[in-house]
Amino acid sequence: MITIETSGFIPIYEQIKKGIKSEISLGVIKANEALPSIRDLAAELVVNPNTVARAYRELEHEGFICTRKGKASFVSENSSSLIQKxxxxxxxxxxxxxxxxxRKFGLDAAEIRRIVESRLKNQENRGEGEGR
Amino acid sequence: MITIETSGFIPIYEQIKKGIKSEISLGVIKANEALPSIRDLAAELVVNPNTVARAYRELEHEGFICTRKGKASFVSENSSSLIQKxxxxxxxxxxxxxxxxxRKFGLDAAEIRRIVESRLKNQENRGEGEGR
DNA sequence: ATCGCTGTATTAGTAATTTAATACAGTAAG
DNA sequence: CTTACTGTATTAAATTACTAATACAGCGAT
Structure with a gap:
């Protein structure tokens, strides 16, 4: 399930792209399987269809999915290796x-490790599957 | 030295805010010292003065700097503790x-630690002070 | 062929960021 | 006072991302 953050500065189509890549990477959608239709996904995310269309268009251009007009968009055959890279x-x-x-704030490697550890623990405690 | 990334999605005034906070945090500018004038900094960053003015205005509103019209903007007395938080x-x-x-891409804690380590090493090798 | 789904394309409008050109107001030095 | 620097405010324009409405075109089942 893709989650959209409207409060941040990151464009929605970028978040969608990343979300799709994530789902391919996790095997939620496998090679040659169809993605949800642009209109369906747009409705689900409460977002304009054009925004989803742009994400799909760019994913196609980057080779992750391929699109057959009138049918659907499909995960590319070679998506696994692409995604992996x-x-x-x-x-x-x-x-x-x-x-x-x-580093810009003067933290050294040790402090960074400490923060990463603390955040890893923190997120473990707040339940696995939750993005926010 | 503040660097501006025009290619990204983050507004310039946000980057300036972060840059100033960084310099205060690092002691490049100390409490009660004057910041560069809006026009000077705008010229240096090749950015519109209004953009810098917005950054200063928000930093003032958040309590990091205080401004005396006709003179300059100064780092707040209590900026250290504020910045620290x-x-x-x-x-x-x-x-x-x-x-x-x-996590969205299925990495577990161990893999995350491994990447952090590898990136820490990588950045060490490429010289200390470089942002990119 | 018609219906209902798919993706695609175009055009227009809104909101946010940034630029630009000004004008105004306070401070300090000559 | 004049000059030259500070920050502030206003207005307009350009750009970009996103929304919205709509039309078009391909595919497949009836």
């Missing part, structure tokens, strides 16, 4: 950003 | 986001 890059990026932000 | 909150937020993103 993308996942590594994505995660490196995410933590690089977090760490360099911490 | 804000820093903790900010860092928790940053790593919460990173971790919950990782």
């Amino acid at each position: 993308d996942k590594v890059r994505l995660m490196e990026d995410v933590f690089d950003r977090a760490i360099s932000e911490a | 804000d820093k903790v909150r900010l860092m928790e937020d940053v790593f919460d986001r990173a971790i919950s993103e990782a």
